[in-house]
Structure formats: structure tokens, C-alpha cells
Amino acid sequence: MREITFSQATLEAMEEEMLKDDTIFVMGEDLARQGGIFGQFKGLSDKFPGRILDTPISETFIVGGGVGAALAGARPVVDMHFADFIGVCMDEIYNQMAKVRYMFGGQAKVPLVLRAPDGMVVGGAAQHSQCNEAWFMHIPGIKVVAPSDAYKAKMVLKAAIESDDPVIFFEHKVLYPATFEVPEKEDEKPYVLGTADIVKEGTDVTIVSYSVGLKTARAAADMLEKEGISAEVIDLVTISPWDKETILNSVKKTHRFVVCHEAVKQGGVGAEIAATVAEEAIDYLDAPTLRFGAPFCPIPFSSAFDQIVRVQPDDMVAKIKEMF
Amino acid sequence: MREITFSQATLEAMEEEMLKDDTIFVMGEDLARQGGIFGQFKGLSDKFPGRILDTPISETFIVGGGVGAALAGARPVVDMHFADFIGVCMDEIYNQMAKVRYMFGGQAKVPLVLRAPDGMVVGGAAQHSQCNEAWFMHIPGIKVVAPSDAYKAKMVLKAAIESDDPVIFFEHKVLYPATFEVPEKEDEKPYVLGTADIVKEGTDVTIVSYSVGLKTARAAADMLEKEGISAEVIDLVTISPWDKETILNSVKKTHRFVVCHEAVKQGGVGAEIAATVAEEAIDYLDAPTLRFGAPFCPIPFSSAFDQIVRVQPDDMVAKIKEMF
Amino acid sequence: MAAKYTKELAQEMYKKMSLIRHFEESVKRDFLAGEIPGFTHVYIGEEAIATGVCAALRDDDLIESTHRGHGHCVAKGADVKLMMAEIFGRETGLCKGRGGSMHIADFNVGMLGANGIVGGGFNLATGAALANKEYLKNDRVSVVFFGDGASNRGTFHEAINAASAWNLPVIFVNEMNCWASTTPYRTTCNTEDISDRAYGYHIPGVVVDGQNVFEVYDAAAEAVERARKGEGPTFIECKTYRIEGHFVGDPQLYRDAKETQKIYEETDPLKIFREKAADEMGIMTREECDELDEFCAKELEEAKKFAMDSPWPDAEGYMKYVYADE
Amino acid sequence: MAAKYTKELAQEMYKKMSLIRHFEESVKRDFLAGEIPGFTHVYIGEEAIATGVCAALRDDDLIESTHRGHGHCVAKGADVKLMMAEIFGRETGLCKGRGGSMHIADFNVGMLGANGIVGGGFNLATGAALANKEYLKNDRVSVVFFGDGASNRGTFHEAINAASAWNLPVIFVNEMNCWASTTPYRTTCNTEDISDRAYGYHIPGVVVDGQNVFEVYDAAAEAVERARKGEGPTFIECKTYRIEGHFVGDPQLYRDAKETQKIYEETDPLKIFREKAADEMGIMTREECDELDEFCAKELEEAKKFAMDSPWPDAEGYMKYVYADE
Ligand SMILES: Cc1ncc(C[n+]2csc(CCOP(=O)(O)OP(=O)(O)O)c2C)c(N)n1
Ligand SMILES: Cc1ncc(C[n+]2csc(CCOP(=O)(O)OP(=O)(O)O)c2C)c(N)n1
Numbered sequence A, B: 001m002r003e004i005t006f007s008q009a010t011l012e013a014m015e016e017e018m019l020k021d022d023t024i025f026v027m028g029e030d031l032a033r034q035g036g037i038f039g040q041f042k043g044l045s046d047k048f049p050g051r052i053l054d055t056p057i058s059e060t061f062i063v064g065g066g067v068g069a070a071l072a073g074a075r076p077v078v079d080m081h082f083a084d085f086i087g088v089c090m091d092e093i094y095n096q097m098a099k100v101r102y103m104f105g106g107q108a109k110v111p112l113v114l115r116a117p118d119g120m121v122v123g124g125a126a127q128h129s130q131c132n133e134a135w136f137m138h139i140p141g142i143k144v145v146a147p148s149d150a151y152k153a154k155m156v157l158k159a160a161i162e163s164d165d166p167v168i169f170f171e172h173k174v175l176y177p178a179t180f181e182v183p184e185k186e187d188e189k190p191y192v193l194g195t196a197d198i199v200k201e202g203t204d205v206t207i208v209s210y211s212v213g214l215k216t217a218r219a220a221a222d223m224l225e226k227e228g229i230s231a232e233v234i235d236l237v238t239i240s241p242w243d244k245e246t247i248l249n250s251v252k253k254t255h256r257f258v259v260c261h262e263a264v265k266q267g268g269v270g271a272e273i274a275a276t277v278a279e280e281a282i283d284y285l286d287a288p289t290l291r292f293g294a295p296f297c298p299i300p301f302s303s304a305f306d307q308i309v310r311v312q313p314d315d316m317v318a319k320i321k322e323m324f
Numbered sequence C, D: 001m002a003a004k005y006t007k008e009l010a011q012e013m014y015k016k017m018s019l020i021r022h023f024e025e026s027v028k029r030d031f032l033a034g035e036i037p038g039f040t041h042v043y044i045g046e047e048a049i050a051t052g053v054c055a056a057l058r059d060d061d062l063i064e065s066t067h068r069g070h071g072h073c074v075a076k077g078a079d080v081k082l083m084m085a086e087i088f089g090r091e092t093g094l095c096k097g098r099g100g101s102m103h104i105a106d107f108n109v110g111m112l113g114a115n116g117i118v119g120g121g122f123n124l125a126t127g128a129a130l131a132n133k134e135y136l137k138n139d140r141v142s143v144v145f146f147g148d149g150a151s152n153r154g155t156f157h158e159a160i161n162a163a164s165a166w167n168l169p170v171i172f173v174n175e176m177n178c179w180a181s182t183t184p185y186r187t188t189c190n191t192e193d194i195s196d197r198a199y200g201y202h203i204p205g206v207v208v209d210g211q212n213v214f215e216v217y218d219a220a221a222e223a224v225e226r227a228r229k230g231e232g233p234t235f236i237e238c239k240t241y242r243i244e245g246h247f248v249g250d251p252q253l254y255r256d257a258k259e260t261q262k263i264y265e266e267t268d269p270l271k272i273f274r275e276k277a278a279d280e281m282g283i284m285t286r287e288e289c290d291e292l293d294e295f296c297a298k299e300l301e302e303a304k305k306f307a308m309d310s311p312w313p314d315a316e317g318y319m320k321y322v323y324a325d326e
């Protein structure tokens, strides 16, 4: 085992993939000269001169140009700076990137990765704090991933780059500097897009999450453990297409289902998963399904609100205890 | 009772509101000279010269300009041409329109209506057939409505225009020419945003839908009736904020919950409602919740696929019968 | 001037224009008869633009098209049989019936697709140019066709700025047909020539008569040469007119049919070709043009027949092509 | 030339510039000390632009600002106490602590908000101009401030085209500070002057020295006059330089600190003001400038104190202001 940060893990993935394939290039804002706004591209432009491009502030070009480059035969990785800006090029994502293969009857493929740093940071306020992965779960033709630790960041990013389909890679801003234990390179196992990971086995309740939500889920599980409740914690990893089987099997075992994410609760990813559980495993449930997410407001700036817009493990614990 | 089309109903709403308030104006593409691509603005530019504007093909201006006009003190109604194009100005919707009031601590209000013709038409294919209301349900700060008949179209549009909040008004393309019975003007009742409508009472199963989905829901209910199953059909009308109480009360009565919509099932509006039922009324359920929506693919062009991407009432009936 | 164009080129161009014309007349007729579903936009009267531009391209150059894409597709070399099958939604169609008129594409001939999103092609073409130049290390050129209406989309600006900043091999071909759907160009724009905008990006902007295929060809050939030499993008504004309604079936309440008819008679690119090639330059005879017209008429008859004889897609195949991995 | 500017105007402008400078120095210090959360971008070195432009505006004219919005907010007349309280996230702040630095706004003085989305303000300003002119029937003018980086967003094009097509009273004020975050302007754009783009919309495009508040004021006054007379939009490019890092705390690995320092010393707008107003025009003395500086320093001390003494928002109020109806 060795220790690296989430950022370093993505750098290893980029470097390994870029060494293998000359047609991989990267474009976005502030990547080459400063190594990305969160340092997540640091050093790449020295290692791969001419393959890391600082674009104008022109997100429709970043994504649309990425799609065009993919259609021409390259394998672009494009960066969104903040996932909050994704609306600026939403059309390029859902009407072009996601659909060209289908509309053209399989003539095209779009091996493009869209990296999207998302989530709340203290004081980020309404336009620099969002988690909007749920929109993309509702769009056929793209894959959506959101790793929760360094090892997954590396293996998921590699899988995304190797995929012949467009993948949106959500990477949470608070994860970048965090350090995680990861296997030695020779012990790494490739990640298969679409598979969830049971990060902690348990018998009494299933808690599903992804990205930073997993930290909250684990914290709740640890607190529950002390109260004699054994929680199974599942990292979704891939949000679309998601791993129904792993989650349903867990619910069938634990008989209780909980999902949490940092995104707004209403219309979030948790809704789809909870609804699927209610559709396909309701007979196994010993309690109502439970969802945790942000309240239905934009993220306020003041530190006074910091806790109230975030899912709190103790709040989860209190509500989960009521399931029993 | 009198009979008018859905289009005419929206025209009545527009005319009545525009007569009352000089600061209401309309902008979008092809509204003035041809009366809107579906004729839904026909005659308005003669009645209100200078207040119906044909814009350049510049959707960020249409929506962003609408927001600016609202901030200055006017009450714009803007048109999206096809809801499919909404991604082109998604940022203006979710980072400006939805958030300016909150970010500025209540200094601003955005009395803007965004009219969005949506849904499948035969041969519309992948980029002219979409239902993307689910995205907007996940965005705090906007209201989302989708009327299913002419009377609602009129009263909901009036309520949307009168609201001091931004409202997205989804109007389904196949509804425009359809004729409906509507009350005489003196018998009209104002619509309150956020309220659902029980369009058919029943005792055995609750079917929730909105927009054209309601037609499918009613057809299924009629077929069920013949088989001795009494369905309660609820028109959501407002998708966000939605009327939880009416739906939960119905489920508590019927003990079975079904939702259908034309949009893709995964991550759709149905997921939120089903998940809420599983969270707040699971003990009342005598069967798994059921959701119906489009399969997880872009809408194909060929007529060969017409039925397969649409929710079919007989399919609903077959699955609903399994609930008993 | 006659020596400038080979007979072969002239024939090729007339044939393409005639093929487009026949294709569009056939589609229009069948659409109005209710045989074709969806939305269809025809290219009648604008044939010289796609034809002149594509004649200056290599087979492996790439084009991005618009909602009005049949002409571009024919001009780039697609088989009209497979095109027609697509427009009728058949499994033998270029896109296996999944795309239809508004998403017609033929990657085999470098036609990267019509687009239902106005202004959707600018960035795709520019990105393809970037990839070809920098990472795929070839000298392919990209072309994006776009309308006067499309020029008001933000994507126009983002793509052309990136292309000029990075000197990319992409040609911006504006089909200035005076209308964006129901809206006359000058009500949405303050300049007579859209190509005036080229100045703001410091790239060449030229105006050509879009009804004269030779003039279009010349401008395109020059732009292609610049692009291949690494001298960057060119903006070509082709003045034309939208003779048909915006879509087939458009009631055209917003304009005068007589005026349109008059413009058609005066500016029909096939008629102008005959005047130039036969009467002025003498590289082809009017009879040769007639023969090509006949040939094209037959081609279209066969294309229609091919489409009608073709099988429908299997409805159960609706999930095919959503993803490439699997 | 001296007669052109009243002493009152000169004093007002110097005071605003000094107030901005002191405001930004205070914010910078407190941010680096970890007292202010989030992202903060300061306007040091660019004070003459916001000041000169806003001095040419009426109180009821409207401005749209950027992520670097403190200067615009001060220049338009906001109270620095309420601004500071906002930046510290207090309930007494202009936005009740919901907005912070990147969303600072004061609708009472026509400051319609900073914007976390680069290029987010173009269309808002243009729409406000449309509403004022056509439906609210007043003669208010809108101004949108934007960076060189923002000028590459598609929203730039859509707004400016609509404004020029419809002759709207909106002024596009470009703060050409040579950097977009870590990216030098000329690597993302093929022209030396962004205002060259004005030609493509057939509107006036002028370049001014953004370090000279008088020059900025003159250009703005002329543009305001045109706009009020119904003569449409103007593009004003103000040449300036981003002296500070992109955000407070920026390590600035991408440029040379010495060069930046040198530029600052040569182009500091407060220094230049003293040279012009005191030495050249003689409408104000250097001592008067010193007095204003002292006054502003005190204002800022009080502003900080006001902010620190202010209550935090009640966390339970997080749902307030999501909707207006209720
Ligand atoms: C982003 C977007 N906005 C609006 C439309 C609807 N629309 C389709 S074609 C068209 C007019 C296009 O005009 P122009 O670009 O001049 O092309 P032309 O039809 O004249 O060839 C419009 C408004 C669309 N498809 N996409
Ligand atoms: C749409 C969008 N893209 C990217 C960003 C990230 N970003 C914030 S400021 C900035 C640079 C802006 O440069 P410029 O417009 O020149 O303004 P300046 O900072 O120089 O004042 C960038 C890239 C953003 N906030 N919004």
C-alpha cells in the first residue's frame, strides 16, 4: 500500500493513458500554465507538450470541440473548471455528445471524458458549489461516474478514458487534497464502468452513496455500529448506468434502504435508486426508504449556513434508528 | 361549457394578462410574423403591437435578456421554440433566473415565464422530441408546470404570468391542436401554483401523471374500470413544487401507487414522487410502486419505433393488474 | 477564363446540383403526400453552395451540416439510395432509420451529420480541425455550413474565435439565404454582410454569389489551400435565397409568394450554370446538362424504389447504438 | 482642458477610486488572514474603469458586474459598510449574507449584481435595456462590465448582436486587463484590440487608457449620450492590467512578479490621477487627494468594524428568498 492524494491519483491515470495513446489530448481553462484550478493537472503539460491546451473561456467550444475531435478520431479529455458551469454547454452535452452515436445509427463513437469538479466548498456560494449529476442520469447515451477515493479516482478515470462512450467524471473539490491508501501499481484492478462497490459489509441497513457522500455514509455507519446497528455501505461509483443488482441484493439482505448525497434531495440521484428499490424490492423492506440530500435552496454564502445545507451523519443516524 | 383548443386557451391567457399589465412582453423566435411555430401566438402581435418580439436565434439572449428585463421591472414571457433547445441557455436558467433572488438576499424578483413546447411528435427524432422537466425539478428557485388540457393551460399560464417567481411552462406539442371543453369565462377559477388535481376519483390504485401523460393514465384507468379496478387519476399540474399532500392522501386511500410520464423513466419526475411515497406512505402500500416512462435511449426517427418509446396504456394495465 | 475549369469538374458540379434538385423535389412531393414523417427542410435554390464547396474538398475532408442537410450530404458524395432510405426511416438508411432527414450523416464520405440544433456544428467542425491538425497529424480540412440565422448563436463566436486564435484548418461557409425561418435577416442583425464579423477575428471574410457554383468553388478552393497550408480559417459568405418554405409544408404567411418566385427565376443556380458553362465558357453544352438531368431523375426514381423496398428497422432494436461499449 | 471637469467631479472620482483601493486592500488582508471564506477577486489597479464609467451614469442607470465586482459596486454608490458585512457573510450585508463577494449586489443604486458566471451579465444588461426602453418607458442606460476572457463567451456575441440589431441603450465596457485567470489574452484571441469586434455589429468601438479616469469618463459620457438619444450601444475597451493574482491567494506561477510590480508602478490609476488632476489640470491638489485617502481609510476601518459587529444570519432562515410568492 502507498498513500497518494485524489489529485495525484487522477494524474497517474492521465499519465498512464496519455503514454499509451497519442491521440489523447486535454483541453479546458487554466490547465497548462497553472496545472488546473485545483492543481489536478499539475505537471502534465511538461510531460506532454502540446497535448494540454488552455482554451479561451468558451465552454461550448471545449465540449463541442471535444465532440468534434472525437468524431475525427481523437480521444479528448475536456475539463469543466467547475461543474457549476456545465449549463453553459449543456446542449453540446445532451444533444451532441450523448446523441450523435444513436442518431447516426452507430456510425459515430464519442470517446470523450468530461471532467467536472463539483460540490460544496466553504463560502463557494450558489454558483460554485453545485452537484448536478442527477440531470445526466436522465440522459441516455452518456455514462456518469463520481469516485469517492484516490484508488477509485485512478481506476475509474482510466476506465472512462478507455471507454468508447462519453463519460462525465465528477470529481469533488474537497477530495482533491485528501490522502488515501492505494494499492501498489502492480496490484491495481481495472474498474468496470457500471459496477458499485460494497465498501463495508453489514446486515441491518443498506446505505448507498457516492463521491464525498460516502464519507458521510461511513461516518453514519460508524456511529450506528456503536449503537449496535450493522450498516452495509455501498459506493455507487457509476451513477449511470448504475448497478441495480448490487444494491437490490444488499437491500434483500438488510431489509432497509438509505441513500445520501450532497446534491439537492428533490429530484436527485437518490430518488431514482429509492424508487427502484420500492419497485423491485419492496417486499423485502422492513421500513420506509430514506433519502438524505441538500434542502431545496441555492447554496448560501455565509458560514452561518454551512452545516444546514450539508447532510449530517448524526441526523442520518437519528432517522435510521427510527427504522428499527 | 365551451370548446377551445389548448393553443387558444394559452392565447386567451396571454391576452387577458397582457391587457392588464403593459410591462408584459413576449420574446422568442418566429412569434410575431407566423404566430409561433405551432400557431400558439397567433394574432397576438396584431393585438399588442411592439410587444411580441422576434429575436435572433440567440437563446442565451432570449432567457438572459428576459431575466434582465425582469430585474429592470418588466414581466417577460419568453419562448423556447422547442424544449429540446433549452440546453443552449441552461446556464441562464439555473445560474441566473433561478438564483438571482436568493443570491441577492431577496433584493431581486424574477417574474418571468419560460414557455417550452416539449414532447414527442411522430418523426421528431432525437433533438425535437424531448421531455426534460425532471432537470428543473432538481433546481431550487424555479417553478415548473405542465398542464394537460385547455382549461388548465389557460389558468396555469395566467398564474405563471402573475407569479413573481420564474416559471417554466411546459406545453406538449401534441396538445396544441386538441380541443377541450372549458368553463365559460365567468366560471373560471384561478389556479394556485403547486396544487394537483384529482381528475378521476377511485379506490383501488392511484395513477399520477401530467401533460400528455394524463391521456395515457386516463386510458389505462378506463381499461382498468372494465376489469373492475377503480383507479384514481391525479394530474400533478405543477411539477415543482409538487403537491405531496394530495398524492399521499390518495395513496393512503387506494394503497397502490403508479406514475407515468412520457420522459425517460430513469431519473424522471416519477422517481421523485415514487421515492417520496416509499418514504412517507410505505406502510399504506399493498404493492410495489410502479413507474412508467420512456426507455433509456434517444428518440429514434423511424416510425417503426413509434410505439416502443411511448408508454402504452395496455402495458400499464397489465402491470397494474399484477399489483392485485 | 474557360481554361480555369476542366470539363470533368463542370460535369461533376452540374450533376451534383441536379442530383440535389431532384432529391429535394422527390422528398418534397413525398412529404406533402404524407409519406415522410417529422420535419424536413429542403435545399432547392441553394445547390451551388454545397456543390461548389464540396467540389473543392477531398473525400477525406470533413463537413458539418445543418437542419437543411440533404444538399450537403449529396454534395459530399453520399449515395442517394441510402439517403432516401434514411429519410423514409428504413433499416438500410445511412443511419439505420434512427436519424431521418434532420440527422442525416455519412461518415464514409466525411459528412459528419446534419444537426437539429441550429449552430450546433460550429464547434464540432472546429474540434475536428484541431484533432486532425494536432493529434491525428493529417492535413484534412473541416467545413461548417451555417445559415444567416445560425450566425447569431453564441457557438458561432466561440468556434470562430478558437479557430482563429489557434489557426485551425476550418472553413466557415455561411449560406446567407435572407431568412431564418419566418424572420428576415436584417431584423436580427445590423450589418448587410455577416462576413463583416470576420474582421473581429482577423481572418479573411469574403462574399460570393452563392448562385454561381464557379464563384463558390473558387472561394472554397482558395480557403482550402490556405487551411491546408496552415494559414487558418476563412469565412465565406454565400449570398443566396431560401426559395422554399422554411420546412416542407410551411404556409409562408410572412412573405409574398410572387416575389419568391421571381427571385427563383432570376437566380436558379442550375439555370445560371447553363448560362455560364454553356453560353459563356463553352465547357459544357446545354444538351449535356439535359442528359445529366435525365440521369439524375432516374437515380432518384431508383432511390425512392430502393427506400420503399427496404425493410423497416426491428422495433426491438431501439436500444442499439445508445452505447458503443457492449 | 482644465475647464472640462468640475472640481466636484474630480473629487468624486478620486474618492471613489481611493475607496475601492482601500476596500480591496482591506478585503485582501482579511482574506489572507483566513477571515473571509470562498473565492475573492480584487480590483486593485483597475479602479479608474468602474469609477470613470459610473461617474457618467445616473443613479437610476443599471450596471451588470463580474466576479471581480467590488469596484463596480463601490463606484455605483453602494455603502461600503453593507458591502463589507456581505463579504463577511453577515445578516446586515447587502445580500443578507446569502451572496458574498462573488454575488454582491445593490439594487438600490442600480448595481444588479456581481456574477460567478463569466459572461453572465451581457444578456442581463441587454434585456434590462430593452425593458427600460420599450416597456418601462424611461431613458435609463445599462452598462455591462466584462473582462478580456469573458469576451470569448458566446453570450458576448448574442447580447451585443441583439443590442445592435435593436439599437438598445447598453454600453459594453471591456476591462482588458491582459489576463483571464492564468491565461494571457493573446493566446486565446487573434486580435490586439477586442474592440475590433465592434465592426462586425456596426457599432462604435473605442479604445481608451483604462488607467486614466478622465479618459474613461469621457468615453463613457459620450456612450451614455448616444444611448439616451436612442442611438444604440457602444463598445468601450479599457486597457488595463491585472495587478493582483486572479483571486486572492493565487500563487501566480504563470507570470513574473517583478514585471507585474513594474507595471503597477507605472500605471497605478490613483498616481496617474494625481499627475493629471493636480499637476496637469490643476483642479485638485495632491493634498486634497491625501485627505480623501485618509477619509477612505477611516471609512474602511468603520466598515470592517460594522461588519464584525453585525449578527450572523439565522441558519434556520436558509429557505428565505428562494421564492418571492409566499
Ligand atoms: C438552437 C436552436 N434554436 C432554434 C431552432 C429552430 N430553428 C430551426 S431552423 C431555424 C432557422 C434557421 O435559419 P438559418 O440558420 O438562416 O438557416 P436556414 O433555415 O435559412 O437554412 C430555427 C429558428 C433550432 N433548431 N435550434
Ligand atoms: C462560464 C465560466 N467559465 C469559467 C469560469 C472560471 N473563471 C472565473 S474568472 C475567470 C477568468 C476571467 O477573465 P476575465 O473575463 O478576463 O476577467 P478578469 O478576471 O481578468 O477580471 C475564469 C476562467 C467562470 N466563472 N464562468
Ligand SMILES: [Mg+2]
Residues within 6 Å of the ligand: C147, C148, C149, C175, C176, C177, C178, C179, C180, C181, C242
Ligand atoms: Mg437562413
Ligand SMILES: [Mg+2]
Residues within 6 Å of the ligand: D147, D148, D149, D175, D176, D177, D178, D179, D180, D181, D242
Ligand atoms: Mg481579464
